[in-house]
Structure formats: structure tokens, C-alpha cells
Amino acid sequence: MTSNIWTEKYRPKTFAQVKGQSHVVSKVEAFVKERNMPHVLFAGPAGIGKTTLSLVIAKQLFGDSWENNFLELNASDERGIDVVRVKVKDFARTKALGDVPFKIIYLDECDALTKEAQQALRRTMENYTNTCRFILSCNYSSKIIDPIQSRCAVFKFKPLNKEDVFEVINMVAKAEDLKISEQVKETIFEASGGDVRRVQNILQSSATFNKEIKEEDVLAIASLARPKELDEVFTQCIKKDFLAARKKLLDIMLEYGLSGLDMVIQLQKEVWKIEGLTNNQKLEFVKNCGEVEFHLIEGSDEFIQLESLLARLMLSSE
Ligand SMILES: Nc1ncnc2c1ncn2[C@@H]1O[C@H](COP(=O)(O)OP(=O)(O)O)[C@@H](O)[C@H]1O
Ligand SMILES: [Mg+2]
Structure with a gap:
């Protein structure tokens, strides 16, 4: 059955359909050809093909019986490494079907595991090396302990161009x-x-x-405002019309249903395109965005924080 959800419906089924990540795809394809692979660690932000590529590997290696030979677990939902260990043990008890001498365990969000849990994971990986290969996935490889990294081929995935x-x-x-x-x-x-x-x-x-x-x-x-409308906020700041700048900002937030945080993130990107500001003013503004973002996450009042951001920008152009 084809899924109604487009992310599933259009999930690549072959190596050739995976966009970008060519440095990873070519190496992984070679593993599949040799019908052998090491443990691997896939690192990178969300939505760029880590799970997809793991599924393609399993489908290419195991064909129709891939579902019997592939176990997907999520380190952050599985309530700790003990659950992972039990599931791995059950799965690894039987041998892979067909001509491939191992099964694959895909463990997502490994950087959610504590260091101690990662040590336990490392031991589990060692115990089942004869029957299983692990594909570990994480956002940041730096959060994965060295003993795991050194046992894996590490691949960095990049956002698509x-x-x-x-x-x-x-x-x-x-x-x-x-x-x-x-x-x-x-x-x-x-x-x-x-x-x-x-x-x-x-x-x-x-x-x-x-x-x-x-x-x-x-x-x-996407909770984004039109860049042109954001430019208007900056233009009013340059003209030193605080009330007009503040009103425009508020109108944009209401019209697009943006949070204070969405707003800061966008202003911080958009400021680079504004012609009437000096480089130093832009740098100062970006620095202030960082502070405001911190205060917003801590729960400060959105409007007071955003107004102070505008006020500081105006004062910097004295
Ligand atoms: N490199 C890619 N090429 C083509 N489609 C992709 C790629 N990466 C992600 N997708 C699409 O986005 C969806 C989510 O990707 P997924 O592999 O689950 O991301 P993650 O890196 O978070 O594991 C996939 O179902 C697919 O439709
Ligand atoms: Mg994923």
C-alpha cells in the first residue's frame, strides 16, 4: 500500500534515488555489493536520509525478507538501554535468513543515551558482532563516546543543497x-x-x-514572514521611528502567527540583506539576537524582548 503521507510515499527505495550524501552512498553501496559491512554511525541533522539510507541497505541486502532481518529501535523512546538490550537479544537469537551472514539493527537518536548507557550499548554491540551489524544514528557524532566511534565507520550526512x-x-x-x-x-x-x-x-x-x-x-x-515585510521593520528602525517599527513587527507576528522566537531567528537572518546598516551594526544586532533568544527560552516576555532588540538597533545607529 502506498502511504498518504508524502514523506513515506516519496521515500527513496534505491541508492540512486537518495539525493545528496553521495560520499556516503558510494561507500555504503560497496558494502552491500560485498555483502559485508562494519558497524556504522550516521551523523547529521533531521530529515536528510539517515533512516532512508538504512532502509535501502536492508532492502538491497535482504530483498523480500528484509523485514525479518532489520530491527529499528529508537534510543530515546525505548525507555533506556535495558529495553534496547532485551530487544536486541531477542532479535539476534536467530540467524539471518538467506545468504547474508548478519542482521541489521538500526538504532536512532543514539546521542539521547547517557554515557553510561552508551557503554552498555558498546558491550551489546560486541556481544552480537557475529550475528548483527549496528547502524547507529545521531545528530552530533561528538556526543557519542570514543569507544563506539572507534568501532564504527562514521559517516556525516549534510543538509541538501x-x-x-x-x-x-x-x-x-x-x-x-x-x-x-x-x-x-x-x-x-x-x-x-x-x-x-x-x-x-x-x-x-x-x-x-x-x-x-x-x-x-x-x-x-513554515512560520516564516515575507522577507519584504521584515525589511520594513528595519527600514523604520533606520528612520528612527520606533513606534512604526514596533507596530510593523507586531502586525507581522499576528498575521503569520509567529512566536517571538520565530521572529528573532528570521530577523537575525534577514539583517544581512539590509543596505542602510553598517557591518558593525549588523554584528551588534546578531549578538543582541543571541541574548534575546536566550531570554525567550528562559520565558521572558516576548514583546518586551523584541522591543528591546529594536531599541538597541536604533541606539546603535547614533
Ligand atoms: N537524501 C534524501 N533524498 C531524497 N529524499 C530524502 C532524503 N533524505 C530524506 N528524504 C525524504 O525525507 C523523509 C525523511 O527522511 P529520513 O531518512 O527519515 O530522515 P532522517 O535523516 O531524519 O533519518 C524520507 O522519507 C524521504 O521522503
Ligand atoms: Mg530518522
């Missing part, structure tokens, strides 16, 4: 009969930060309104 994201957009657009302008593709790319899960979710949500994907819908779904 514009060209690859455009290919994903075009592929989905063709299959779903969507109309998307180049400008809107740019906006989707910007909003995704190279995260393909995000690209597909934005497309699917926008397509529920209209087969022609509109910029407004993309921006609303």
Missing part, C-alpha cells in the same frame, strides 16, 4: 500534478534549511489548499 532540494520538489510536483513557480521553490528551499522531510511536509500541507502552490501558504506553514 538547493539543486538537490529542487530535484525533490520537481519530482513530487510531477507526481502530484502541482504547479510551483521558481520563486516559490526558492522559498520552500529557504524554509526547509535543506531538510527533505520539511520540504515534503510543506508541499503536502500547501497542496491541500491548492494544486498551485502559493508563496503565502508556504510561508504560513
